[in-house]
Amino acid sequence: MPKTLTSVLLLAFSVLLAACNASNVKFSIVSGSENTVLEPIVQEFCSKQGASCTFAYEGSLDIGLGLQKPGGVDQDAVWPASSVWVDLFDSGRKVRNLTSIAQMPVILGVRKSKAAELGWVGRQVFMKDILAAVKDGKLKFLMTSATQSNSGASAYLAMLSSALGGREVIEPGDLDKPDVREAVGTLLQGVERSSGSSGWLADLYVDSVRQGTVYDAMWNYEATLKETNDKLRQMGKEPLYAVYPADGVAVGDSPLGFIDHGRGADVEKFFTDMLAYLQSDAVRKRIADTGRRLPLGGPAIQATAEPDWNFDPGRLVTSIRMPEPAVIRKALDLYQQALRKPSLTALCFDFSGSMEDQGEKQLQAAAQFLFTPEKASEVLVQWTPSDHIFVLPFDSAVRDNFEASGDPAGQSRLLAAVAEQHAGGGTDMYACAEQALQKITATTDLSKYLPAIVIMTDGRTEGSADMFLNQWRNAPVRVPVFGITFGDADKSQLDSLAKATSARVFDGSGDLAGAFRAARGYN
Structure with missing residues (x-):
């Protein structure tokens, strides 16, 4: 047999073998609800590889608690909204190759007419302005539970940071200060509905508008507010105006990480190939089009700004520095025991x-x-x-x-x-x-x-x-x-x-x- 033909046959056999191996891969991911819009992109990759992929959606606390169990989570990968929850609960270091897929600041979306009434359109808004509106009975909002969902925890930590004067790092003793507790406790009196899921909260806002109940505002991811406004626009309803608190916001890094259950090198290779796919320029563009910001590195890509509701994923935001895991745990205990509504x-x-x-x-x-x-x-x-x-x-x-x-x-x-x-x-x-x-x-x-x-x-x-x-x-x-x-x-x-x-x-x-x-x- 000619050498060239032999080489071609060997190459064809290796491609066929790789396809057979991939087709045997069954891969599961436990994810935050904010990633539902990205699941089709992942499923396209799985389909191309001939693999079967499944998603289970859980709150950030559920994902963290799963990592804390002796056997860890049942799935092959975790995809929470923030690496904070991995740092907090993954004491056994079960998660490997944790990689940020997107950057998601948590901001306040305010019904545009309400934002105009409060004088917030076209100007900087600080957390003290939000506090004053709540104290005056002029503003209520939807917010996920800080102990169950990353968006709620992010909004809460930004409130704490603001109450401390924008301190670079929140220290354990800061949480005992009466003025800090009073300011954050008063802010949290503005909560009108809570939930354990950022995606469910956004659906609640849209469904309530459809049924004639209109809430003032909602704390959620910048990208989730875009998804919400896209739906409101289709319904011919008033959008939520994006308020980026000038004294700081918390940013989720949407990390995807591998859990090795001993199923072989093919499974881990499938995960690393998935990461490479999600980090390719074409897919990064699709992720950016959903309103998500991209991690640094690679070409600068972002969704088109929408000035009518102040959405601008290219805007520089003041990002608070996340506290150490022990301080976050103390802050969450404080929320549950003393500060929440x-x-x-x-x-x-x-x-x-x-x-x-x-x-x-x-x-x-x-x-x-x-x-x-x-x-x-x-x-x-x-x-x-x-x-x-x-x-x-x-x-x-x-x-x-x-x-x-x-x-x-x-x-x-x-x-x-x-x-x-x-x-x-x-x-x-x-x-x-x-x-x-x-x-x-x-x-x-x-x-x-x-x-x-x-x-x-x-x-x-x-x-x-x-x-x-x-x-x-x-x-x-x-x-x-x-x-x-x-x-x-x-x-x-x-x-x-x-x-x-x-x-x-x-x-x-x-x-x-x-x-x-x-x-x-x-x-």
């Missing part, structure tokens, strides 16, 4: 006959998690004395109602009350929702709380939602109704209730306590 939560616990045996055991275990401060604080969802909690066990009717503040003694009383309940009877979750709403709306100083109803049930309910929804529409505040489901629960009715009240349903089939923890991030 207090929760007003009504918990409807389903003790109907269908919950007998396993369901009842799961429910009691979830209550143990919720009302044991040491357990809840491990994942930064502990209650505080400023919180107010109602517990309403129900079957075909509400059996009783118990209430307490979130101090340890109050939690202990609620836990004891739940322990006395046993499964039996029919099911009517709507009757419980009605009483829960009555309890919430009768609360004095309602405006100082973030209210929510959480229904934990197997979803097999009697009754109709009509009476509750009529009551809900006439209530003085919009109270979201979250659902938490069991094993083979029927989600349809809970989904309908959550959609009607701008909330969501959490799957508790595999980890009921984890579902409660996730729900707490929204309240």
